[in-house]
Amino acid sequence: MRIYCTDMEGTEKELVATEEWSVMEIIREGGIPILAQCGGSCACATCHIYVDPAWKSKIPEPTEEEIGMLDGAFEVTQDSRLACQIIFNKNLDGMKIKLGPGSI
Amino acid sequence: MTGNMEQSPISTDAIIIGAGPVGLFAVFELGLNDVKCHLVDILDRPGGQCAELYPEKPIYDIPAVPVCTGAELTERLLEQITPFHPHFHFGQMAERLEKTPEGKWRLTTDSGTILEAPVVVIAAGGGSFVPKKPPIKGIDAYEGKSVFYSVRKMEEFRDRKLVIAGGGDSALDWVINLQPIAKHITLVHRRDEFRAAPDSVMKMRALVAEGAMDLKIANITSVLGEGGMISAVELHDEHKAHHNLACDRLLAFYGLTMKLGPVAHFGINLHENLIPVDTATFETNVATIFAIGDINTYPGKMKLILSGFHEAALMAKKVFAYIHPDRRYRFQYTTSSSDLQQKLGVSEAA
Numbered sequence: 001m002r003i004y005c006t007d008m009e010g011t012e013k014e015l016v017a018t019e020e021w022s023v024m025e026i027i028r029e030g031g032i033p034i035l036a037q038c039g040g041s042c043a044c045a046t047c048h049i050y051v052d053p054a055w056k057s058k059i060p061e062p063t064e065e066e067i068g069m070l071d072g073a074f075e076v077t078q079d080s081r082l083a084c085q086i087i088f089n090k091n092l093d094g095m096k097i098k099l100g101p102g103s104i
Numbered sequence: 105m106t107g108n109m110e111q112s113p114i115s116t117d118a119i120i121i122g123a124g125p126v127g128l129f130a131v132f133e134l135g136l137n138d139v140k141c142h143l144v145d146i147l148d149r150p151g152g153q154c155a156e157l158y159p160e161k162p163i164y165d166i167p168a169v170p171v172c173t174g175a176e177l178t179e180r181l182l183e184q185i186t187p188f189h190p191h192f193h194f195g196q197m198a199e200r201l202e203k204t205p206e207g208k209w210r211l212t213t214d215s216g217t218i219l220e221a222p223v224v225v226i227a228a229g230g231g232s233f234v235p236k237k238p239p240i241k242g243i244d245a246y247e248g249k250s251v252f253y254s255v256r257k258m259e260e261f262r263d264r265k266l267v268i269a270g271g272g273d274s275a276l277d278w279v280i281n282l283q284p285i286a287k288h289i290t291l292v293h294r295r296d297e298f299r300a301a302p303d304s305v306m307k308m309r310a311l312v313a314e315g316a317m318d319l320k321i322a323n324i325t326s327v328l329g330e331g332g333m334i335s336a337v338e339l340h341d342e343h344k345a346h347h348n349l350a351c352d353r354l355l356a357f358y359g360l361t362m363k364l365g366p367v368a369h370f371g372i373n374l375h376e377n378l379i380p381v382d383t384a385t386f387e388t389n390v391a392t393i394f395a396i397g398d399i400n401t402y403p404g405k406m407k408l409i410l411s412g413f414h415e416a417a418l419m420a421k422k423v424f425a426y427i428h429p430d431r432r433y434r435f436q437y438t439t440s441s442s443d444l445q446q447k448l449g450v451s452e453a454a
């Protein structure tokens with residue numbers, strides 16, 4: 001299974017995705033630098049990504065905690081999420097995401 | 105704080121940079137070895153990541169403590185080290201490290217505190233906590249002149265047309281504190297909800313209702329001005345409309361992030377922003393400078409609190425040899441050593 005991640009320079013990379021891993025871990029394992037300072041605890045907002053609108057409906061809605069934590073990211077839009085709070089499953093195979101400001 | 109005025113040096117045995125969990129436990133291990141410490145941290149309180157990033161979240165892997173929060177761990181460490189009377193220098197960045205003519209280390213902080221000691225222990229964790237800066241092109245030119253990420257002097261904002269950005273406690277506290285002296289305040293936040301003390305949110309909303317300040321729901325996308333002096337911020341609201349908001353000061357509060365900071369210029373070897381150490385002593389490539397906790401690296405390193413605690417114990421043994429060269433190191437248990445118990449203030453003789 002795969003996800004496609006566009007980095008801050010605009011280069012898209014195909015990443016091997018593992019079920020039950022967070023998207024943050026998949027990005028990090030895939031060799032794309034991502035700060036993720038709190039290690040996936042929804043406590044830093046340095047794993048900010050934009051999810052391709054076509055894929056948004058397949059992901060559970062963000063929790064209140066995640067929405068609050070996004071206050072610490074920049075240029076937050078309707079597509080903004082914290083990568084550590086999205087757990088990959090087979091329905092997300094092929095998902096497209098983009099790193100957001102504050103993540104590197 | 106006394107600005108950048110240099111003060112007379114304070115002498116101690118060991119200077120600890122960073123008062124996170126590992127820096128705190130280092131006080132304990134050093135204390136058992138009769139080594140006195142001063143600690144410096146840019147945060148205004150102890151606990152490092154545990155205090156700043158997850159005070160309310162649970163930790164489950166501290167040996168013999170099935171569960172405690174980040175704040176509880178910090179409190180317990182503080183209790184554990186009280187017998188050793190550590191001195192804390194909070195709200196200060198450890199900025200410059202140099203050798204004195206007598207061969208000691210002299211550490212100067214950004215507020216002019218000078219500490220001198222034969223040994224330095226770097227427990228700087230993920231780096232120093234500094235404000236997050238918005239990724240706005242050209243904003244550097246305004247920083248410290250008309251754009252600020254913290255308030256050092258309230259007077260700076262008297263009679264100013266001020267924009268405050270952010271939705272947490274810092275943003276709201278400063279809205280409330282500066283509103284009486286500023287000419288006008290506009291709070292800019294990306295959504296109409298605030299992660300702050302309910303009382304502050306109420307006060308802010310009351311000021312808005314009275315017409316004493318403005319609230320704008322938007323992102324700041326650029327700053328306009330000349331020669332470092334801001335004249336407006338450009339706002340982008342949720343309907344993607346852009347408009348300019350005139351101002352002469354911007355205060356932005358987007359939380360803190362960890363940056364290695366001045367430790368990079370202390371003259372010790374670094375590997376990808378981490379400090380390589382000898383795993384028998386946790387000494388760096390420079391004798392008498394040690395590195396423990398998240399800041400160090402060695403084969404097999406795991407960034408866990410318990411690893412940092414272990415590192416502190418081994419570090420303290422080597423530091424003892426530096427501070428008390430005339431004494432023989434004696435391996436003892438706190439359970440049975442009356443000497444250690446006396447230091448801890450728990451023996452009958454104490």
Ligand SMILES: Cc1cc2nc3c(=O)[nH]c(=O)nc-3n(C[C@H](O)[C@H](O)[C@H](O)COP(=O)(O)OP(=O)(O)OC[C@H]3O[C@@H](n4cnc5c(N)ncnc54)[C@H](O)[C@@H]3O)c2cc1C
Nearest residue numbers: 041122124126146152153198228229230232233397398409
């Ligand atoms: C959300 C979250 C959950 C975690 N959960 C666990 C867990 O369950 N178990 C576990 O073992 N670990 C956990 N960790 C990791 C753990 O918090 C770290 O390993 C630990 O905080 C490292 O301690 P430290 O003292 O080395 O550094 P830190 O806690 O990073 O403290 C370093 C301090 O040094 C200060 N500093 C640095 N440079 C300077 C300077 N130049 N001048 C002044 N001050 C400076 C910083 O401001 C900071 O306060 C978690 C981390 C996070 C973020």
Ligand code: FES
Nearest residue numbers: 040044045047084
């Ligand atoms: S890694 Fe910190 S919020 Fe996701």
